[in-house]
Amino acid sequence: MSALLEFDDVHYAFPGSAIPALRGASLSIATGQRIALTGRNGAGKSTLLLHANGILRPAKGQVRLDGAPLEYTRRGLLRVRRQVGLVFQNPDDQLFSASVLQDISFGPMNLGLSIADVRRRVAEAADLCGISNLLDRPTHALSSGQKSLVALAGVLAMAPRILLVDETTSGLDPWMRYQIFAIFDRLVEQGVTVLLTTHDLTVARQWADTVVVMHEGRVVASAPPVQVFADPDLQALLGPAP
Amino acid sequence: MRVIDRYAFGNALRDVDPSQKGALALLAIILCLALDHPAVGILTLVWMLALTTWRARTPLRVFASVLLTEGAFLGLSVAGIALSVASSVPEAPVFAWQFGPIWVSATHKSLMLAAHVLTRTLGSAAALNFLILTTPLVDLIEMLRRMRLPEGLIDIMALTYRAIFVLLDSLERMVTAQDARLGYHTLHAAMRSAALIGSCLFLDAYRRSQQIQTALESRGFDGSLRVLPLDYRRDPRMWQIGVGLTLSLVLARMIA
Ligand SMILES: Nc1ncnc2c1ncn2[C@@H]1O[C@H](COP(=O)(O)OP(=O)(O)OP(=O)(O)O)[C@@H](O)[C@H]1O
Numbered sequence: 198m199s200a201l202l203e204f205d206d207v208h209y210a211f212p213g214s215a216i217p218a219l220r221g222a223s224l225s226i227a228t229g230q231r232i233a234l235t236g237r238n239g240a241g242k243s244t245l246l247l248h249a250n251g252i253l254r255p256a257k258g259q260v261r262l263d264g265a266p267l268e269y270t271r272r273g274l275l276r277v278r279r280q281v282g283l284v285f286q287n288p289d290d291q292l293f294s295a296s297v298l299q300d301i302s303f304g305p306m307n308l309g310l311s312i313a314d315v316r317r318r319v320a321e322a323a324d325l326c327g328i329s330n331l332l333d334r335p336t337h338a339l340s341s342g343q344k345s346l347v348a349l350a351g352v353l354a355m356a357p358r359i360l361l362v363d364e365t366t367s368g369l370d371p372w373m374r375y376q377i378f379a380i381f382d383r384l385v386e387q388g389v390t391v392l393l394t395t396h397d398l399t400v401a402r403q404w405a406d407t408v409v410v411m412h413e414g415r416v417v418a419s420a421p422p423v424q425v426f427a428d429p430d431l432q433a434l435l436g437p438a439p
Numbered sequence: 440m441r442v443i444d445r446y447a448f449g450n451a452l453r454d455v456d457p458s459q460k461g462a463l464a465l466l467a468i469i470l471c472l473a474l475d476h477p478a479v480g481i482l483t484l485v486w487m488l489a490l491t492t493w494r495a496r497t498p499l500r501v502f503a504s505v506l507l508t509e510g511a512f513l514g515l516s517v518a519g520i521a522l523s524v525a526s527s528v529p530e531a532p533v534f535a536w537q538f539g540p541i542w543v544s545a546t547h548k549s550l551m552l553a554a555h556v557l558t559r560t561l562g563s564a565a566a567l568n569f570l571i572l573t574t575p576l577v578d579l580i581e582m583l584r585r586m587r588l589p590e591g592l593i594d595i596m597a598l599t600y601r602a603i604f605v606l607l608d609s610l611e612r613m614v615t616a617q618d619a620r621l622g623y624h625t626l627h628a629a630m631r632s633a634a635l636i637g638s639c640l641f642l643d644a645y646r647r648s649q650q651i652q653t654a655l656e657s658r659g660f661d662g663s664l665r666v667l668p669l670d671y672r673r674d675p676r677m678w679q680i681g682v683g684l685t686l687s688l689v690l691a692r693m694i695a
Pocket residue numbers: 211212214217218236237238239240241242243244245
């Protein structure tokens with residue numbers, strides 16, 4: 198398997214904070230993987246994702262896409278963001294428009310597609326996420342589960358090759374979670390790599406083919422679930438497995 | 440706010456082009472002010488009420504409650520025009536009450552003037568209410584976008600509108616959380632809790648604006664919020680309504 202996205206010894210400290218959030222995180226992600234990224238609160242999971250599409254720039258180390266280091270220029274960033282989609286923890290932090298349709302159209306519009314293509318992308322993404330009936334509803338009149346789906350559709354409309362999802366499934370009812378995982382499965386079938394940060398070890402065990410464990414700003418394990426959950430040290434780190 | 444917003448999104452004229460609805464409301468306001476007669480004001484109000492309840496199928500109750508709220512403020516200022524408070528009684532008062540050395544009175548002229556102002560303003564207010572009850576802000580912003588207002592201004596309006604609801608949600612959560620911990624048990628506690636919310640809400644808004652910025656960047660934001668234009672239906676009836684409105688108001692003015 199050739200590496201699609203690589204983090205190589207990434208270091209990062211947030212401005213004004215003494216303790217670095219990432220201290221030499223290294224990880225290699227291949228095409229078509231379903232990855233569960235886990236680790237305690239504050240381990241650096243969200244920070245790592247922000248490096249993946251160039252929002253944050255490593256103080257030391259490198260992020261590579263298809264073997265090429267990220268370029269932090271306007272064009273370089275647009276190229277990365279076209280391929281790496283990021284869904285945030287809280288949909289209210291992501292949905293900026295009061296119109297569901299307009300919010301979903303934002304990403305594809307930035308890709309410079311024609312209006313007709315954007316419309317098609319929006320319709321497809323909405324259909325995949327099962328929210329076609331919500332397109333003309335106001336964002337603020339949606340339930341939190343529906344907002345999560347809209348946020349997901351807004352990223353999928355950009356047709357990324359890698360989808361990074363930060364904790365979207367927490368706070369969703371089982372039915373809605375099932376819907377979201379069905380969407381992830383469809384994406385993986387289409388060749389998209391899906392990485393999900395989660396505290397839910399059941400998800401890590403049952404859905405993922407690779408479990409990545411972070412601790413204190415480093416990646417301490419990246420292996421199939423059976424292997425990770427058989428390791429007593431990792432068990433102790435993550436807490437009792439379900 | 441939320442009530443108006445809900446009906447704005449849910450009414451039968453929702454998908455009609457906002458510029459048509461905006462033009463109709465503007466026409467009504469201009470006629471109401473230009474023809475300047477109580478009969479015209481009242482007729483405008485009737486028109487707008489009919490359009491909102493019958494064409495847009497918004498409950499009369501909603502239209503009335505919005506108009507009455509505005510009417511209450513209006514009533515107070517109009518009372519100032521109708522009544523005069525003085526130490527003497529003017530000539531030919533319609534009525535005059537004495538409170539100790541002070542006379543509160545109204546003349547035929549002052550009452551007429553008050554009625555004039557009241558009907559004219561209510562007519563215009565009703566026209567605006569028709570617009571805001573049938574057209575969500577999203578559409579009004581879209582209308583301004585088409586009128587080629589500066590992009591930056593449009594973006595700020597759109598973000599603010601969305602932010603209001605996100606902040607309202609935060610506010611509700613914070614108040615509930617404080618209330619659950621007896622934050623509003625006594626007047627003193629209530630004042631302290633409310634003050635705390637002020638600063639928390641500010642921090643929350645600040646944090647959120649940063650988050651939104653990050654999220655926008657991750658979707659390729661480069662300084663302008665490009666989104667799909669919304670689709671609307673052009674309603675030919677709106678033209679007929681506009682003509683009918685104009686004719687009837689002019690006629691009312693000529694007869695009255
Ligand atoms: N905006 C920020 N400013 C300063 N420090 C931050 C900021 N965001 C995160 N940190 C710090 O960086 C470290 C890593 O945070 P991060 O959000 O990446 O953790 P996480 O693994 O996503 O945790 P969680 O499971 O709680 O989401 C933490 O110590 C956190 O306090």
